Amino acid sequence: MSSRLQAESLYKVFGRRPGEAVERLRSGADREELRADGTTAAVIDASFTVEPGEIFVVMGLSGSGKSTLLRMLNGLLEPTAGHVRFDDQDLTALGDRALREVRSKKISMVFQHFALFPHRSVRENAAYGLEVQGVPRAERERRADEALALCGLGGWEKSWPDELSGGMQQRVGLARALATDAELLLMDESFSALDPLIRRDMQDQLLELQKTLKKTIVFITHDLNEAMRLGDRIAVMRDGRIVQVGTAEDILVRPADDYVASFTQDVDRSRVLTAGAVMDPDVRGDEADCACETATPDTPFNELCAISARLSHPVAVLDKKRKLLGVVPRQRLVGFLGDERGEPAACATPRAKAVTTDA
Numbered sequence: 001m002s003s004r005l006q007a008e009s010l011y012k013v014f015g016r017r018p019g020e021a022v023e024r025l026r027s028g029a030d031r032e033e034l035r036a037d038g039t040t041a042a043v044i045d046a047s048f049t050v051e052p053g054e055i056f057v058v059m060g061l062s063g064s065g066k067s068t069l070l071r072m073l074n075g076l077l078e079p080t081a082g083h084v085r086f087d088d089q090d091l092t093a094l095g096d097r098a099l100r101e102v103r104s105k106k107i108s109m110v111f112q113h114f115a116l117f118p119h120r121s122v123r124e125n126a127a128y129g130l131e132v133q134g135v136p137r138a139e140r141e142r143r144a145d146e147a148l149a150l151c152g153l154g155g156w157e158k159s160w161p162d163e164l165s166g167g168m169q170q171r172v173g174l175a176r177a178l179a180t181d182a183e184l185l186l187m188d189e190s191f192s193a194l195d196p197l198i199r200r201d202m203q204d205q206l207l208e209l210q211k212t213l214k215k216t217i218v219f220i221t222h223d224l225n226e227a228m229r230l231g232d233r234i235a236v237m238r239d240g241r242i243v244q245v246g247t248a249e250d251i252l253v254r255p256a257d258d259y260v261a262s263f264t265q266d267v268d269r270s271r272v273l274t275a276g277a278v279m280d281p282d283v284r285g286d287e288a289d290c291a292c293e294t295a296t297p298d299t300p301f302n303e304l305c306a307i308s309a310r311l312s313h314p315v316a317v318l319d320k321k322r323k324l325l326g327v328v329p330r331q332r333l334v335g336f337l338g339d340e341r342g343e344p345a346a347c348a349t350p351r352a353k354a355v356t357t358d359a
């Protein structure tokens with residue numbers, strides 16, 4: 001199966017003589033050098049692929065180039081160099097009209113401050129993308145209502161936007177994106193303006209929806225905890241460049257450089273890690289006790305600690321068919337919490353192994 005979305009060595013330079021700037025970047029110049037000439041290298045040599053059904057998170061500080069990158073993915077911004085392929089079609093080579101067509105049918109965008117039309121009902125707002133596509137009224141209202149129901153807004157179809165809370169308005173934005181059947185959702189800080197509790201709610205809702213809808217999603221955030229909760233994989237951006245692409249565990253446990261490590265030092269590891277990530281997979285069947293309480297790869301870290309506390313031997317991690325996948329000795333749990341500088345302890349050491357075989 002080919003990737004749904006591919007970014008190939010994308011550059012975006014704002015300012016004079018952008019082509020020349022790209023050449024300089026290719027031969028090693030950095031953002032600062034170009035800035036001296038009044039040129040901004042917003043995105044530098046970004047390459048990655050997004051698989052069908054994946055939530056791909058792009059994370060980075062303000063100004064790191066996230067929004068610029070996202071706008072190139074749907075052709076709102078033309079890359080200075082590089083290519084964007086969506087379902088094997090080179091978006092960078094399409095004419096305006098063909099591009100608009102792809103954008104209206106296959107790609108939806110959800111922004112941070114979702115601007116609803118104040119004089120349209122919630123239903124009409126959710127149906128807006130379909131209206132643009134020319135879908136007849138009855139059908140677009142049916143599909144809008146379905147999408148609203150999916151987003152927990154059943155019963156609010158006839159309300160006006162100002163009757164809704166901020167979180168609910170943001171849900172209408174999500175419903176609008178879902179109603180179009182777009183396969184690719186681009187979400188730029190979509191939950192960032194919400195209160196923490198509502199934000200968490202929206203994250204849960206998105207994960208829940210994703211279980212059945214299986215959209216391909218590129219989600220931008222500057223919040224590492226949000227990135228870790230939502231992302232199947234996370235790309236970390238710094239000064240226009242992608243410095244690491246990996247799972248939450250990769251980023252946390254195997255940071256590509258000191259920058260990524262410092263970025264992750266405040267993350268509550270216990271909320272990110274699961275039994276599958278911390279277990280020692282290098283174990284034989286007779287080394288673990290599978291008769292007592294056991295874990296699955298998805299068991300959250302905190303629960304794993306609780307199980308471990310009740311057992312005198314390592315926790316066995318089993319798959320759905322109760323096949324042994326690995327074990328978690330208690331010492332290994334401590335090792336994964338990292339020290340106070342946030343550096344992961346040497347987690348793949350055979351130290352844990354020695355404990356297992358004693359059992």
Ligand SMILES: Nc1ncnc2c1ncn2[C@@H]1O[C@H](COP(=O)(O)OP(=O)(O)OP(=O)(O)O)[C@@H](O)[C@H]1O
Binds near residue numbers: 014064066067069
């Ligand atoms: N149209 C533009 N013209 C000139 N410079 C721009 C333009 N758009 C973005 N930039 C610059 O490009 C860099 C990256 O901006 P971008 O908006 O992509 O960052 P971001 O990671 O989305 O930041 P934030 O988290 O604040 O939204 C910044 O230095 C910004 O000032």
Ligand SMILES: [Mg+2]
Binds near residue numbers: 066
């Ligand atoms: Mg932005």
